[in-house]
Amino acid sequence: xxxxxxxxxxxxxxxxxxxxxxxxxxxxxxxxxxxxxxxxxxxxxxxxxxxxxxxxxxxxxxxxxxxxxxxxxxxxxxxxxxxxxxxxxxxxxxxxxxxxxxxxxxxxxxxxxxxxxxxxxxxxxxxxxxxxxxxxxxxxxxxxxxxxxxxxxxxxxxxxxxxxxxxxxxxxxxxxxxxxxxxxxxxxxxxxxxxxxxxxxxxxxxxxxxxxxxxxxxxxxxxxxxxxxxxxxxxxxxxxxxxxxxxxxxxxxxxxxxxxxxxxxxxxxxxxxxxxxxxxxxxxxxxxxxxxxxxxxxxxxxxxxxxxxxxxxxxxxxxxxxxxxxxxxxxxxxxxxxxxxxxxxxxxxxxxxxxxxxxxxxxxxxxxxxxxxxxxxxxxxxxxxxxxxxxxxxxxxxxxxxxxxxxxxxxxxxxxxxxxxxxxxxxxxxxxxxxxxxxxxxxxxxxxxx
Numbered sequence: 001x002x003x004x005x006x007x008x009x010x011x012x013x014x015x016x017x018x019x020x021x022x023x024x025x026x027x028x029x030x031x032x033x034x035x036x037x038x039x040x041x042x043x044x045x046x047x048x049x050x051x052x053x054x055x056x057x058x059x060x061x062x063x064x065x066x067x068x069x070x071x072x073x074x075x076x077x078x079x080x081x082x083x084x085x086x087x088x089x090x091x092x093x094x095x096x097x098x099x100x101x102x103x104x105x106x107x108x109x110x111x112x113x114x115x116x117x118x119x120x121x122x123x124x125x126x127x128x129x130x131x132x133x134x135x136x137x138x139x140x141x142x143x144x145x146x147x148x149x150x151x152x153x154x155x156x157x158x159x160x161x162x163x164x165x166x167x168x169x170x171x172x173x174x175x176x177x178x179x180x181x182x183x184x185x186x187x188x189x190x191x192x193x194x195x196x197x198x199x200x201x202x203x204x205x206x207x208x209x210x211x212x213x214x215x216x217x218x219x220x221x222x223x224x225x226x227x228x229x230x231x232x233x234x235x236x237x238x239x240x241x242x243x244x245x246x247x248x249x250x251x252x253x254x255x256x257x258x259x260x261x262x263x264x265x266x267x268x269x270x271x272x273x274x275x276x277x278x279x280x281x282x283x284x285x286x287x288x289x290x291x292x293x294x295x296x297x298x299x300x301x302x303x304x305x306x307x308x309x310x311x312x313x314x315x316x317x318x319x320x321x322x323x324x325x326x327x328x329x330x331x332x333x334x335x336x337x338x339x340x341x342x343x344x345x346x347x348x349x350x351x352x353x354x355x356x357x358x359x360x361x362x363x364x365x366x367x368x369x370x371x372x373x374x375x376x377x378x379x380x381x382x383x384x385x386x387x388x389x390x391x392x393x394x395x396x397x398x399x400x401x402x403x404x405x406x407x408x409x410x411x412x413x414x415x416x417x418x419x420x421x422x423x424x425x426x427x428x429x430x431x432x433x434x435x436x437x438x439x440x441x442x443x444x445x446x447x448x449x450x
Contacts, residue, residue, distance in 0.1 A: 004032055008025065009073045018048065023185055029157060030151040032126070033151075034151050040126070058077055058084055058085070060074070064365050065391065071108060086111050086112075087126075089115070095366045113136075117141055180229070182222050184233060185235055186233070186241045189208055192302075195369045197368060219251070223255065231258070238261035249277055261286060262288075263278075264305070270313045283322070284322060285323035292342075292343055293328075301333060311346075328347075329361070330360075330362060335409065335414070340420035344421050361401045363404075364404050374404070380405045
């Protein structure tokens, strides 16, 4: 029997490779297992701990951030197992048209590229490669899938001891070690139009959900197979999921799940009723995409929120007892020489209402409105060397980690904004990468630009 290996490359920017298993890849693997169960042995190579081993087919995918690592891994496979075929897909492939890849594929170590949702592409690609060995192929699936018709992600391929540890997300059961943890997703897409997000293009401005019975079945399976009691919902805006899947909150409550979720800062997604519903159903940590401490930046980037709304939302959530996580970006279009100070001041005013801050470098990713229309946002994209498209910050001084330039700002100005925010996050012991905080508590980080 031939082997099909789904590959999770080791991403250099990931602090903890086991906190966020690739549900999309596992969903595609589940389809392959179901449809090819008598023809293929489906396995997972997780390069965070596995070595590459021989297979007839290798499949991998990801976003622009993962693309260079995927290419490097594919080149290594071709070198070690020259007769193997490599399948690729994912967001980075979906945001470019087919004619782009027809030019690019001959430069790349892939035998087949799937455009569109991988669950629809995997079987046609495998069927083609079974009988055609010379010409590279594209498979492009158009219509969006019915999510409820898909099998559960093939979590059984994951290392159970690494991926299902207790209290990974909410820490509510850390003292007892009771129950495992897992990620789960009930929807795809988002109805909003943030300029820095590719979701509107990828999901055609549509929001799709699995049905309630399907989600209940998946939750029961997680409890039965892995003892899961702690969840991280990967939906872009979980209150919309609760609104659509009426009764899910009761099921979560009755089965004593605890979870972390993301929600928007607006009166529909974070009002008193929604927060009460979230707490009742087991949510103990919420994450808000605040992005910036300036109204002008939020407006330009189509967040449809304000600084005041952000402050009200995190205070309201904190008062209700939630752990509160905030996401900020630096280097966004519209920033000025004072933008770093404005965001640092926001954190200084509100740090007691925050439990963690995830700070990233803004990168104009393909598929976003900013990437497609940089002049509209007053930026210049400097190059398309995907190896340098990296959102991760470091504790050390970063000379110029961006791949774009904001009109009216120098490179030094952009870096200074980044360093000012880093200093405030680290000295408040708020970085989501905990080791960044250790040495900085009580002694602020000194930027070379300050």
